[in-house]
Amino acid sequence: MDKQMVQVLSSIHFAERYEALCNQYSYNFRKRFVNYDNNHVLDIFREIGYQVKFHKRENFFQSVRKVGVYQFKYNISIKSGGVELIWYVMKNNKYYTGDIFSDLEYDLLNLKHRRSLPIFRNYEDLRGILTIAFRMYEDMTAAFLRVYREVSQEDESSVISP
DSSP states (O other): OOHHHHHHHHHTTHHHHHHHHHHHTOOOGGGOOOOOOHHHHHHHHHHTTOOOEEETTTTEEEEEEEETTEEEEEEEEOGGGBOEEEEEEEETTEEEEEEEHHHHHHHHHTOSSOOOOOBOSSHHHHHHHHHHHHHHHHHHHHHHHHHHHHHHHHHHHTOOOO
């Protein structure tokens, strides 16, 4: 993980927030909600203010935001009652940075083990997880734009004109 990504994640207290999310939704795996309806899940996304598409073939939900040359992709997989959150950035249509939240935390803190995914027992739990996750996505995106624009400006200012 490069130092700019460490700065992005640290500036929004990513590790603490992800830990809190996982702890808040650390229900017994046997109580997870596995028979959810994808259309109802799409309604929840709309209710919390996000346009999301469901990719049936890969079985995940995705929201995309474009800012300049960057495209931010928010992927959510809710297989088996656990919620896997993924944030990544494309630049000029090529992968640039990002990962699964549990991997970002693992790399950021040099953990020995990855944290268990947040578990939902019902639609209300899922709404809570998604609401928190999208706040984190938005904060990560804003921090990324601040940090990486600063880096780009530093690179441009170090160029010496003939």
